Amino acid sequence: MTDTLAGGSGPIPGAVLIGRVLRTAAPFALMAALWQVASLFFPPYLFPSLVDVFWRCLEILTHWSQLVDVLATVMRILAGLAGAFILGAALALVMARSRAADGFFGPILTFFQGIPALSWVVFAIIWFHGVEFRIFFIMVLTTLPAFTFQVLGALRGMSKDLVEMVMSFRPTRAKIFRVMILPAILPDIITAWKVNLGNASRVVVVAELVGATGGVGYQLLQQQQLFDMAGALAWTLQLVFFVLIVQHILTVIETVAFSYRATSERSL
Template structure:
């Protein structure tokens, strides 16, 4: 029986990842024969710890906390960053003032934002949200600004020729044209936000994956530390899968050769 073409293409796109994971698993399992369990626990121990995270409600809630913190903060950063990027793209003087500020924000290390948040805020949730916002807003804004500046001028002039209002030009020309850039920056910021959120949770939080990683370090539980790390990777894959579904839906009009 012939394998459907779509299934073959999907397998080819994922085969490299599968082979890499298998190779890493084999190398890790071999290392367990030469290293103590505290350094390199077996795959079975890691698997049990990972399964417990998704089965045990008391553990699963920590993964949910981190996932929601990332999602809510990213949505806020997206709204603010997109608004700033659109204004930068439509106004040269606003862009001249905002671009240096955004570049300055990008140059500040995430660890510095964490220190600032600890000093400025007492509420843990506010700290984590502030840190994620400060790290991700510049990327959203700069990417949207670049996408707006790259919109084909012929499309804008065509809309003007049809006497489209400013809002109509934004809704029918500008926004559809910058969708690919927005989707791309979401993928980048998603990984950044998850990494930053975990580090932020190490400072004062009593919930979340970062808190659990700190507990695993305190008792030298390497299997749990790896399991919590892998759970975050699975969350990242889940969110990226949603982004890919949205991309296929919004960009279904593009020729197949232009689709990711």
């Protein structure tokens, strides 16, 4: 058994994968080691042992009364992102087709981008009574501009030659979208979801800290009042796990959807 591919041109795929995993894990392993060492010299409310944090994470995941708060936050993030994406994609289509719409909505979205998430939280608390609608409103308004501009940029970046070639076959609107538009904008859509996912997880925590009676943000507030750093880290890690899982799902979707690119590259 050799460590090279047929022809001796390079390392086997398994060795490459192991090397990538080790390089990715090394910084986190170092951070964990430094934290664990610090826990030996500082009190638990500053640097709790990672063992304590692990057991708190396990407690959250195995007790329904606590897991329901994680699920509530997850649903709020997904609902807000879905709403912002649908609205943003519709706006992008209108702006791409109409210069007047672009001139009208573009400055408004740019203005919205400059408003801090905390300001939207304050506005939502003043304007609305329902907690869920408040959080949905905050999530949509904070992620809408990024979705809109990302989809708009993808639409405008489509090759004019490609558009003319496809239109010469006089396809139906459904076929135009499936064959030409969707493949062209899907990479930017996935990128927008990846970027907004991290932003949304931070925004929802702020919204829950101020105006909710449940969720990860609310639980973080409880841990802060108790000076329970192990609990605060455990609840924070629930969101980190969620973001990593969804990021991985998006990467898998991207890999499957554009597998033809790798095939094309190998055939060159």
